[in-house]
Amino acid sequence: GQNIDQPTEMTATEGAIVQINCTYQTSGFNGLFWYQQHAGEAPTFLSYNVLDGLEEKGRFSSFLSRSKGYSYLLLKELQMKDSASYLCAVCSNDYKLSFGAGTTVTVRA
Amino acid sequence: IAGITQAPTSQILAAGRRMTLRCTQDMRHNAMYWYRQDLGLGLRLIHYSNTAGTTGKGEVPDGYSVSRANTDDFPLTLASAVPSQTSVYFCASSAEAGASYEQYFGPGTRLTVT
Numbered sequence: 769g770q771n772i773d774q775p776t777e778m779t780a781t782e783g784a785i786v787q788i789n790c791t792y793q794t795s796g797f798n799g800l801f802w803y804q805q806h807a808g809e810a811p812t813f814l815s816y817n818v819l820d821g822l823e824e825k826g827r828f829s830s831f832l833s834r835s836k837g838y839s840y841l842l843l844k845e846l847q848m849k850d851s852a853s854y855l856c857a858v859c860s861n862d863y864k865l866s867f868g869a870g871t872t873v874t875v876r877a
Numbered sequence: 878i879a880g881i882t883q884a885p886t887s888q889i890l891a892a893g894r895r896m897t898l899r900c901t902q903d904m905r906h907n908a909m910y911w912y913r914q915d916l917g918l919g920l921r922l923i924h925y926s927n928t929a930g931t932t933g934k935g936e937v938p939d940g941y942s943v944s945r946a947n948t949d950d951f952p953l954t955l956a957s958a959v960p961s962q963t964s965v966y967f968c969a970s971s972a973e974a975g976a977s978y979e980q981y982f983g984p985g986t987r988l989t990v991t
Contacts (some may be wrong), residue, residue, distance in 0.1 A: 798976035799976045799977060800978075800980065802921075809984070810983060811967070812982070813980070819978065855920065859976045863974050863976055864935065866922075866936075867912075867919040867920040869917055869918060870919055
């Protein structure tokens with residue numbers, strides 16, 4: 769089975785940095801995705817990691833350690849529009865995604 | 878049409894009724910997926926299709942069926958709805974079924990079974 773854990777909620781101040789952790793135990797590993805989902809909307813793709821290390825994309829970065837079954841999403845220079853849920857998803861051997869329950873980030877002024 | 882569309886946007890359905898949720902994409906993607914999203918549980922895969930003419934079962938397929946007669950359409954049918962099927966349903970697609978292909982999600986259908 770798949771087990772993907774991420775914190776339920778996080779709160780941060782506008783302009784700050786927030787790190788969302790994701791740990792996973794899955795049957796096989798073919799990469800890890802991060803998606804952003806605003807309330808009442810569809811998830812949208814943020815990042816994909818398949819090799820260890822840090823992938824930077826503007827204000828957002830994603831890190832992966834396969835040996836530790838661990839990833840994080842780093843959001844820098846937080847803006848009010850970053851208030852959303854962030855979903856960690858692991859691609860397993862059958863190329864299907866298993867999602868964590870999501871982390872709701874609230875950005876306060 | 879741009880991307881993925883779903884219909885209806887929301888629906889209230891009496892238990893025992895049959896319902897088909899529609900999903901159409903115009904990106905010529907080979908792979909399509911149906912998920913349900915429930916509070917505290919995240920997205921769970923119901924059924925998928927790697928290419929037109931093929932379908933497969935996901936994590937929670939019971940009570941649901943799908944068909945993939947062509948590339949663009951992937952309808953999800955609830956044969957006899959039950960209250961536990963109250964959820965938000967998302968259709969998604971990706972260019973291929975492989976590991977690195979990001980999935981694009983439709984706007985969702987909010988279904989309430991009473």
